[in-house]
Amino acid sequence: MPVRPKNPGYLPIGYKLMFTFMIFIIIPVLVIGYVSHAMYQDSIRKQTTSNIQGTLLQIKDNIEYKLEDVTRVSGMLYYDYSLATQLRSYREGWESFERTTKYIMPKLNIALNATGMNLWMSIFLENDTLPEVYNGSFDNENPDALERSYGLYHLKRIEDKPWYLSFPVENYGHTMQWKQVERDGDFDRISLLRRMVDSFDPVRLKEIGFMRLSVRISELFQSADYHKIGEGSVITILDEKDTVMYQSGVLSSELLHQNESESHYLTIEENLNNPSWKLVAYIPTNIMEKDSLKVRMFVIAVCFLCLVVFTFAGVFISRYFSIRINKFVSVLNAFREGDLHKRISYRGKDEFSQIATALNEMGENIGDLIKEVYLTQLQKKEAELETLQSQINPHFLYNTLSSINRLAKFGETEKVQQTVLELAKFYRLTLNEGRTMIPVPTEIEQANAYLEIQKIKYGDRMEVMFDVDPDIWPYETMKLVLQPFIENVMKHAWCADRIHIRIVGQRDGDDILFRIIDDGIGMKQERIDQIFDFEGHVNAGYGIRNVDQRIKLQYGAGYGVSIYSKLGIGTSVQIRIPARRRK
The missing domain is CATH 3.30.565.10 (Histidine kinase-like ATPase, C-terminal domain)
Incomplete structure (x- = not known):
């Protein structure tokens, strides 16, 4: 296809764009200012994040230590084979009472005193020949008044409790659950639930009891103090369902609507290993932004000035090009809808005139080609159909x-x-x-x-x-x-x-x-x-x-x-x- 000669008054569109871009030469200055400000803020954010993560790791280790301490107490009873032997003995009378007072209760005292935490222990025994031993009322319990104490109950007291019926299937040595049951919620406590099984046959485990170790949430999460991070911060501990179990600090209105103003807070999370809880810290970013306020104000002023300039320039340039481009868009839309007869009437000596001419020729060529292909395919289809029928x-x-x-x-x-x-x-x-x-x-x-x-x-x-x-x-x-x-x-x-x-x-x-x-x-x-x-x-x-x-x-x-x-x-x-x- 021969190359069209350029008209004497031809002005390439590249020169027009070049003159336009010269107006916005200040943009690189704005970019440098923005990048410098962003890098400064990012450096402060990374340093603060590193320090806070170190503090959160210490808090996490302290919480996990207390959780493991309660788990260790439950393990003293869970893995005690001799205790299991006594619990599966069904002899009644004086021998049952003597076994309870001289062997079972000392075991519970030893386990309870093996930790410095104020626990309240409830043991539910499948063996109903053993007597119940408890203080207070089971149906109207007051855990705060029974700390560092225990109660022996028969398992039938909780057989219809939803939290007992929904307890997971036993996996020896691993099945346990932290959960608020009975009146734990009223006293701001949480309990470690765990079965007691006869390990004589690990393959076919038999439940011989159920233990519940109740502890104050404030004592368990005592180390989660927002003062260790800074004023205005908030530390929360979330359970598996992302429900807040413990909170240190006051949630501000901005934090409550974090989806709308997420940039005002820095969020750092740490996952607890067992159970699957999360330690989440919210740190106000205004602490980190104080030093960068001057840079930000300067950038805002320059951006405002550029906005005014860009607005007027953009309106002019947009109007200049949109009038011409809309002509091509209208023709292309007509082609897409099947109207290949529409043409562009354009007067000029730049690339737009060449595009208009090429587009007009393309519409004419495509129309002829579609008509030719359609007739050919129609004839072929009719011939094939006639042959198959014959x-x-x-x-x-x-x-x-x-x-x-x-x-x-x-x-x-x-x-x-x-x-x-x-x-x-x-x-x-x-x-x-x-x-x-x-x-x-x-x-x-x-x-x-x-x-x-x-x-x-x-x-x-x-x-x-x-x-x-x-x-x-x-x-x-x-x-x-x-x-x-x-x-x-x-x-x-x-x-x-x-x-x-x-x-x-x-x-x-x-x-x-x-x-x-x-x-x-x-x-x-x-x-x-x-x-x-x-x-x-x-x-x-x-x-x-x-x-x-x-x-x-x-x-x-x-x-x-x-x-x-x-x-x-x-x-x-x-x-x-x-x-x-x-x-």
């Missing part, structure tokens, strides 16, 4: 003439005459003045004409039932979509000396479904795959594949033939076409 008639005619020949050979004159009449009727309906599309009733009548020919041959050995919904009578279909499948049944589906065929026609939404169902020998899925394999098995299922291709050429890939079959039961062929009314 292959049906010789195939059926050959089979029918062979049947007539056999009848004539055996002297069945009346059957020969009747067969010829039905054959003539079939071809009268098939020719249909050369039309490809026929009414649904005509297609049903064609199929019935073919079946009448077959009934002459097979007699009472075949039974046929038509189940056609009258709602599909007003619609049209391609001709010869049913007969090839009925012929396939008569040729391949016989299982013994009788066969039943059911022909169904019905509406399915915006489609029409035909089904040809038989109770013949059926076929394997491998055989069905071969039928629809257009390249690997050309000769397999030629008639079926022919109908499927015709339907897809006429209506599209979403329509066609599908086969469902099972050996020894039968086959169901489904033909789907769109529901289109006759013209």
Whole structure:
């Protein structure tokens, strides 16, 4: 394509843009100022974050130590094999009381005194021969008044408690749960829940008791003090469901609406190992921003000045280019909507004039090309459809003439005459003045004409039932979509000396479904795959594949033939076409 010569007054758009960019030469200065300010703030933020993370790690270690201390107390009872031996002994009377006072209660005292924390321990025993030992009321407990004490209860007291029923399945040595139960919430406490099991057989663990160790939340999280981080900070401890269990510091209105003003607080998280709680610290960023206030004010002033300049310049430049670009957009939109006749009338001596000329020529060329391709594809489709349809008639005619020949050979004159009449009727309906599309009733009548020919041959050995919904009578279909499948049944589906065929026609939404169902020998899925394999098995299922291709050429890939079959039961062929009314 020859290069167009430049006009004497041609001014490239690059020069226009260059003059525009010169106006905004101050932008690099603003960028440098912003980057410097951001780097300064980022350095302060990183240093502060590092210091706070170190403090949070110390708080985390202290909390985990106290959690492990309570877990260790529960482990003293959990892993005590001799204690388990006493708890699974069911001897009553004086021996049971003596075992409780001289062996079990000392064990509980030892475990309770093994920590410096103020715990309240409740042990629920499955062995109801052991006496209950407790202070206060079980139903109206007051944990604060019972610290560094314990109670022995029977397990049946908590058998219907939701927190006991929902306790996880036992995994030896690992199953435990921190949870607020009973009146823990009223006294700001939390309990460690854990089973007591008979470890004689670790594979088949038997529950012999249940322990609950209650501790004050303030004592457990005593080290989580916001003063260690700084004024205005907040430290919270969240459980597995992100519910606040403990909080040190006051939540400000900004922190409560953090999604709206998230930049005002720095959030640092640390995960506790066991249980899966989170230690979250919120630090006001204004502590870090005091030193950078002057830089920020300078940047804001420069940005405001640039905003004023950019606004006026942007309006002018935008108006200058948008008028021209909108012309091209309107033409492109017209092309996208199929209107290839719209053209651009542009006067100028720059790139816009060249684009306008090229776009006009492109619209004209695309229109001619689309018209040429459309006509070519339409002719090809019509030729393929006509070829596929023409292959049906010789195939059926050959089979029918062979049947007539056999009848004539055996002297069945009346059957020969009747067969010829039905054959003539079939071809009268098939020719249909050369039309490809026929009414649904005509297609049903064609199929019935073919079946009448077959009934002459097979007699009472075949039974046929038509189940056609009258709602599909007003619609049209391609001709010869049913007969090839009925012929396939008569040729391949016989299982013994009788066969039943059911022909169904019905509406399915915006489609029409035909089904040809038989109770013949059926076929394997491998055989069905071969039928629809257009390249690997050309000769397999030629008639079926022919109908499927015709339907897809006429209506599209979403329509066609599908086969469902099972050996020894039968086959169901489904033909789907769109529901289109006759013209």
